Structures are given as C-alpha cells and as structure tokens.
Amino acid sequence: MALLFRRYLLTMERSIKLIFLAVGFLALCVGYVHACTCGPRSDNGCQSDYSLRGVVLTVQNLNGRDFYEKEYLVYVERYYKEIPLRQMYVRIRSARQSSLCGVQLQIGERYVISGSVDGPRLRTNLCVYTRTWDSIPDWQKQNLYCGPGALNLPLLAPST
Structure with a gap:
C-alpha cells in the first residue's frame, strides 16, 4: 500500500512539473509574439509626420x-x-x-x-x-x- 501511494505521489509530482513547464513555455511564447494591429486608416498621409x-x-x-x-x-x-x-x-x-x-x-x-x-x-x-x-x-x-x-x-x- 505504501509503495502504491509513493508511486502515486511521484506520478502527481511529474504531472505538476509538466503543467508548470507547459504554462511557463506558453507564457514565454506569448511574451515574444508580436502582431500588427492598426486603427482606422486615413485617405491620405496628412495624419502622418x-x-x-x-x-x-x-x-x-x-x-x-x-x-x-x-x-x-x-x-x-x-x-x-x-x-x-x-x-x-x-x-x-x-x-x-x-x-x-x-x-x-x-x-x-x-x-x-x-x-x-x-x-x-x-x-x-x-x-x-x-x-x-x-x-x-x-x-x-x-x-x-x-x-x-x-x-x-x-x-x-x-x-x-
């Protein structure tokens, strides 16, 4: 019984580590993703410098x-x-x-x-x-x- 409980704890520990690793990786990816988003566009360049x-x-x-x-x-x-x-x-x-x-x-x-x-x-x-x-x-x-x-x-x- 103690051996089964120990295996269960090791499996849970690995799962938690994998979850934290996946969440960390996703957070890192989101931090480095850039995308072009524009507001309303002008009919000429007069809004620019x-x-x-x-x-x-x-x-x-x-x-x-x-x-x-x-x-x-x-x-x-x-x-x-x-x-x-x-x-x-x-x-x-x-x-x-x-x-x-x-x-x-x-x-x-x-x-x-x-x-x-x-x-x-x-x-x-x-x-x-x-x-x-x-x-x-x-x-x-x-x-x-x-x-x-x-x-x-x-x-x-x-x-x-």
Whole structure:
C-alpha cells in the first residue's frame, strides 16, 4: 500500500512539473509574439509626420541587436506634407515582416509614402498611408496635399 501511494505521489509530482513547464513555455511564447494591429486608416498621409511621392531606388536589410529592418532609398518627386529637410533622396526604414507592420516596397516602383519622423530617420509601416501611385484613383490624388507649403517648396540637393 505504501509503495502504491509513493508511486502515486511521484506520478502527481511529474504531472505538476509538466503543467508548470507547459504554462511557463506558453507564457514565454506569448511574451515574444508580436502582431500588427492598426486603427482606422486615413485617405491620405496628412495624419502622418511626412507624406511624399517617390521612386524606390534601393533596398537594404539592416540587422541590429534589437531590430530587423529594411531601409529604402527613395528619389522624391514631390512632398505632400512638409518636413524640416526636404531632400531629393531620403532613406525610409520599415520592419522587414508584415506581421510587424513592415511594408514591402519594390525597386523601380512609384509610391506615395507617409510615416513618422524619428530624429533623423523617416519610418513607415502598414498602418499609415503608403500606396503605389498607379493604385490611387485620380480623384484621390487631388486630396494628397496636406498644407499650403506642400506644392511649390524646392527640394534640397543631396548632401555629399
């Protein structure tokens, strides 16, 4: 009888350890899962820090300790929302995966891109207004301008 009780206790102890191990593993997984969730979307980039139309020239994968991003070099054709330095060429960063709200821009394609200004960096993601130029209806292209200075300010030459 004592032997059966001892086996029962060992079986219960193993079961409890397995339950705690499973719960700990699930908690760890939930802590590291990220997903892209966006609020209501805008009909233009005016809700963002910047908005521009440009052509993607290059794409570069960036690896860091805490980030996996892509950096796009974009030739700017027109600014729709003013930013402090209006350059002809800008670098725009985004997460690599769409699950982290990253955008996938194609080299040679013309886009309207909006996003945030983070210090010296421009950023974009799936939650802001970023569309291929050809996919925007003509009536909506007229609503891309976000202020009086957006139309005629000259671009700055790229710094060397």
